[in-house]
Amino acid sequence: MLLSTPLKGRWKLLNKIGQGGFGEIFCVYDLETQQKAAVKMERIDRNKRALRLEIAVLRKIQESRFSTKFIYCGRNQVYNYLVMELLGTNLSTLRKKQPQQRFSLATTLKLGVQMISAIEDVHEVGYLHRDVKASNFALRIPRNMKPKNGYSPGYCCIIDFGLARKYITSEGQLRPPRDEVGFRGTARYASINSHEGTELSRRDDLWSLFYLFIEFLEGSLPWERLKEKEEIAKVKKQYTNVGMCKDLPEEFTTFYKHIESLEYADKPNYKYLRRLLTDIYLRYGFDENTKYDWEKIKENTHPNKSNPKNQKMSFDSTAALTGTTNDLSRSKKKSLIGGFSKEFQKEELEKINEMFFPKKNNEKLKNNQKTNPNQKNIKIEETNKNKNGPPVDLIDPESEINEFEKMMKMINGENKSDTSSSLNIDDDRGCCIIL
Numbered sequence: 001m002l003l004s005t006p007l008k009g010r011w012k013l014l015n016k017i018g019q020g021g022f023g024e025i026f027c028v029y030d031l032e033t034q035q036k037a038a039v040k041m042e043r044i045d046r047n048k049r050a051l052r053l054e055i056a057v058l059r060k061i062q063e064s065r066f067s068t069k070f071i072y073c074g075r076n077q078v079y080n081y082l083v084m085e086l087l088g089t090n091l092s093t094l095r096k097k098q099p100q101q102r103f104s105l106a107t108t109l110k111l112g113v114q115m116i117s118a119i120e121d122v123h124e125v126g127y128l129h130r131d132v133k134a135s136n137f138a139l140r141i142p143r144n145m146k147p148k149n150g151y152s153p154g155y156c157c158i159i160d161f162g163l164a165r166k167y168i169t170s171e172g173q174l175r176p177p178r179d180e181v182g183f184r185g186t187a188r189y190a191s192i193n194s195h196e197g198t199e200l201s202r203r204d205d206l207w208s209l210f211y212l213f214i215e216f217l218e219g220s221l222p223w224e225r226l227k228e229k230e231e232i233a234k235v236k237k238q239y240t241n242v243g244m245c246k247d248l249p250e251e252f253t254t255f256y257k258h259i260e261s262l263e264y265a266d267k268p269n270y271k272y273l274r275r276l277l278t279d280i281y282l283r284y285g286f287d288e289n290t291k292y293d294w295e296k297i298k299e300n301t302h303p304n305k306s307n308p309k310n311q312k313m314s315f316d317s318t319a320a321l322t323g324t325t326n327d328l329s330r331s332k333k334k335s336l337i338g339g340f341s342k343e344f345q346k347e348e349l350e351k352i353n354e355m356f357f358p359k360k361n362n363e364k365l366k367n368n369q370k371t372n373p374n375q376k377n378i379k380i381e382e383t384n385k386n387k388n389g390p391p392v393d394l395i396d397p398e399s400e401i402n403e404f405e406k407m408m409k410m411i412n413g414e415n416k417s418d419t420s421s422s423l424n425i426d427d428d429r430g431c432c433i434i435l
């Protein structure tokens with residue numbers, strides 16, 4: 001690819017980092033900030049345009065910690081383009097680099113908690129994502145490869161709002177479902193509602209997430225090899241929670257039952273779903289030192305290898321690319337937490353929450369301790385009591401942390417997060433790209 005002029009005289013194209021149905025994504029060098037960024041380009045002559053919608057949603061979701069930072073949008077003779085924060089590897093690529101193409105339970109849970117939050121944040125601004133899949137989540141690149149100022153090495157962001165749809169009206173009311181809708185999304189992860197042409201709602205993004213969890217843990221989905229949507233739908237219908245969750249911790253069954261209980265209009269209980277994953281995490285004895293699969297400690301060369309307590313978590317981007325795994329086994333069944341005092345459990349839970357949500361307000365976390373995280377049977381009973389609606393919220397309201405403002409300043413200097421819905425696409429016709 002030849003580039004005669006940097007985009008808008010500012011962004012110099014370096015290399016292609018992604019290709020999707022809607023456009024191409026490039027890594028660019030920002031001559032102004034001297035930092036790398038990502039640019040998504042969509043040809044102006046495309047019949048179906050998705051970038052305008054994507055930009056609108058991205059700008060609305062800027063306050064979410066799980067969103068990539070909007071930088072600029074513009075147009076030249078050939079392309080509409082969106083400049084945004086450069087993220088790291090997407091989760092699909094990362095998974096495929098693991099042995100057996102699986103993530104460990106710990107990694108799945110850590111990512112899962114963040115993915116639920118990311119989806120919740122999209123829903124909060126009034127949109128459904130409608131294409132939840134691993135390649136639409138990417139890791140935020142940690143500065144200096146260390147958790148810093150609210151970043152953690154595994155912080156994952158949701159991307160690609162090209163298929164998003166507003167599910168509430170401008171008055172904040174739920175849009176009435178249409179009688180029939182065309183298929184949207186990616187067949188492998190689409191909910192059965194989507195296959196059946198039913199109007200999608202918040203629950204359907206969570207169905208896709210559930211399928212993703214299975215894929216993360218098992219390395220594939222039962223309908224992996226099928227190509228036709230109709231065949232995929234047929235197999236999907238055969239696999240209920242019994243088929244898919246039988247070898248998994250029982251919270252996955254509870255997860256499944258919750259989304260299964262949701263009607264079109266129901267708001268999913270995101271906190272409850274996050275809590276289910278955190279419960280497993282604690283029960284299996286994972287803690288804040290538990291590494292992601294792509295992190296590694298160079299044990300042979302580590303100066304403190306004889307004392308595991310001295311070993312600090314480190315992000316190794318090479319490991320992320322080469323697929324190095326951690327030392328956790330999926331079959332690890334011991335429950336360390338169960339043997340400790342309540343105080344210890346509280347401390348543990350705080351730490352875990354800090355890890356999932358860096359810089360979380362500790363006072364808020366303390367409120368979350370009212371339920372013993374190990375009393376999963378109680379929660380299951382509570383869920384069953386509320387069959388006609390979302391289960392009771394067993395966790396105290398979890399306020400959103402306003403760390404994002406700080407993070408934005410840190411990443412983007414003075415870039416403002418304009419959340420207005422009106423799009424102000426800059427006409428940049430002077431800029432010429434030759435492919």
Ligand SMILES: Nc1ncnc2c1ncn2[C@@H]1O[C@H](COP(=O)(O)OP(=O)(O)OP(=O)(O)O)[C@@H](O)[C@H]1O
Binds near residue numbers: 018138
């Ligand atoms: N901001 C970003 N930083 C780094 N990589 C990115 C960024 N945005 C997208 N990518 C990479 O490009 C890939 C494709 O991006 P995206 O999903 O937005 O394109 P798309 O055309 O909508 O794709 P699809 O048709 O698969 O939905 C992503 O999976 C990711 O690997």
